Amino acid sequence: MARRVVLAYSGGLDTSVLVRWMTEELGAEVVAVCADLGQGGDWEALRQRAWAAGAVEVEVLDLREEFATGFVAPAILANALYEGKYPLVSSLSRPIIVKHLVAAARRHGADAIAHGCTGKGNDQVRFEVSSRALAPDLEVLAPVRTWGFSRADSIEYASRWGIPVSATKASPYSVDQNLWGRTVECGVLEDPWATPPEEVYELTVPRRAPGESLEVVVSFEAGLPVAVDGRRLALHEVVAELDELVGGFGFGRVDMVENRRVGIKSREVYECPGALAILMAHADLESLTLERDVAHEKARLEPRWAELVYDGLWYSPLKMALDAFMNETQRFVTGEVRLRCEAGSAGPAATAGPGRCSVAGRRSPFSLYDLDLATYEAADSFRHQDAEGFVHIFGLGVGTWAARQRPLAGGQVAGGTGGQGPGVGHEAPGPGGGRGSRA
Numbered sequence: 091m092a093r094r095v096v097l098a099y100s101g102g103l104d105t106s107v108l109v110r111w112m113t114e115e116l117g118a119e120v121v122a123v124c125a126d127l128g129q130g131g132d133w134e135a136l137r138q139r140a141w142a143a144g145a146v147e148v149e150v151l152d153l154r155e156e157f158a159t160g161f162v163a164p165a166i167l168a169n170a171l172y173e174g175k176y177p178l179v180s181s182l183s184r185p186i187i188v189k190h191l192v193a194a195a196r197r198h199g200a201d202a203i204a205h206g207c208t209g210k211g212n213d214q215v216r217f218e219v220s221s222r223a224l225a226p227d228l229e230v231l232a233p234v235r236t237w238g239f240s241r242a243d244s245i246e247y248a249s250r251w252g253i254p255v256s257a258t259k260a261s262p263y264s265v266d267q268n269l270w271g272r273t274v275e276c277g278v279l280e281d282p283w284a285t286p287p288e289e290v291y292e293l294t295v296p297r298r299a300p301g302e303s304l305e306v307v308v309s310f311e312a313g314l315p316v317a318v319d320g321r322r323l324a325l326h327e328v329v330a331e332l333d334e335l336v337g338g339f340g341f342g343r344v345d346m347v348e349n350r351r352v353g354i355k356s357r358e359v360y361e362c363p364g365a366l367a368i369l370m371a372h373a374d375l376e377s378l379t380l381e382r383d384v385a386h387e388k389a390r391l392e393p394r395w396a397e398l399v400y401d402g403l404w405y406s407p408l409k410m411a412l413d414a415f416m417n418e419t420q421r422f423v424t425g426e427v428r429l430r431c432e433a434g435s436a437g438p439a440a441t442a443g444p445g446r447c448s449v450a451g452r453r454s455p456f457s458l459y460d461l462d463l464a465t466y467e468a469a470d471s472f473r474h475q476d477a478e479g480f481v482h483i484f485g486l487g488v489g490t491w492a493a494r495q496r497p498l499a500g501g502q503v504a505g506g507t508g509g510q511g512p513g514v515g516h517e518a519p520g521p522g523g524g525r526g527s528r529a
């Protein structure tokens with residue numbers, strides 16, 4: 091009996107060729123599983139292509155809602171931006187794809203899953219580490235890593251087997267997309283000095299007249315966006331709505347050189363208008379509702395969460411423990427954030443540069459902001475007389491240290507600012523603020 095393999099099928103050239111190649115070279119029956127994560131596409135054409143390539147079963151799974159609530163939502167709570175910039179578009183999608191590949195493998199009696207990733211990227215890591223966590227018994231096949239096909243070889247192979255790849259776009263770029271955003275690599279982008287041509291953008295093409303502006307209110311409950319301008323929406327709908335809205339102002343582009351897990355630096359362009367607007371609004375609402383220590387500790391853990399997910403460790407004990415921490419912090423992250431979008435000002439609408447989106451205001455029933463304490467008006471409730479004692483005790487350690495060490499060091503105190511070595515030229519300022527070595 092032929093072995094069954096479940097393939098993560100995107101409908102593109104490589105995975106289409108893979109269907110036939112595994113059928114021929116491995117004598118496998120290939121089950122093509124495509125995850126609809128909001129990337130859009132012609133599902134009927136995709137099915138036809140998979141059948142034409144020789145798949146024994148083709149499944150298109152609508153996972154948009156599960157992706158939003160199970161994978162995007164934790165990323166929002168964690169303000170997740172890899173290297174401070176990338177909202178983890180592809181990184182979030184691989185773990186849910188693997189989860190469903192494994193389920194399909196069980197359904198179809200397969201003993202392996204397969205993906206179409208190359209050996210240079212992060213996605214292979216995410217597929218294989220996730221699979222190992224969820225189903226250590228399943229083999230993972232990655233033929234693209236070793237088959238040695240160039241793009242031309244693949245096109246030739248496809249036409250020899252009658253696989254309709256003319257339908258797949260012949261783009262110089264490698265694109266991955268889902269409801270959290272769009273990633274673009276390759277082509278001219280491989281030169282980190284080259285300005286990304288406008289043609290790489292789809293979600294952030296400015297459509298507003300110069301000078302146009304707009305305000306939109308995003309409501310959050312327990313850390314997650316639940317409504318736009320008062321209209322309650324499912325999470326994936328909030329993202330889509332904001333994509334359309336802030337993307338139309340040209341907001342949401344990221345151009346970065348990032349560190350891949352496999353040790354390669356890579357120039358990447360991302361378009362994530364809705365994602366970046368939501369993350370900005372969420373972090374801002376936290377500034378109003380999180381207590382100081384919690385806020386500071388969370389900020390330390392957020393980059394770690396993003397790094398784990400980027401590295402393919404979605405299904406790992408540390409990532410799960412961090413999720414528990416993030417969840418605990420979000421109970422009162424409820425309220426509203428008003429975003430203000432402004433169109434670029436130069437040129438006609440079609441050529442205007444990308445516009446802006448920023449937080450214009452925030453409010454919450456659980457706000458820790460106390461006007462009575464914060465106001466500089468005379469009638470406040472802050473006990474001014476307590477400040478003197480507080481500051482004195484707070485500075486006691488530094489005062490003791492300075493009084494003891496300055497005379498010992500001939501008026502000099504080790505440490506300080508500047509780029510020189512310890513103790514060299516770091517005099518504590520004298521009483522007049524000068525740099526003299528007064529005894």
Ligand code: ARG
Pocket residue numbers: 178179180181211212213264265266273275358
């Ligand atoms: N550099 C991004 C990441 O590692 C995007 C990867 C896009 N994947 C792709 N197969 N085009 O998450």
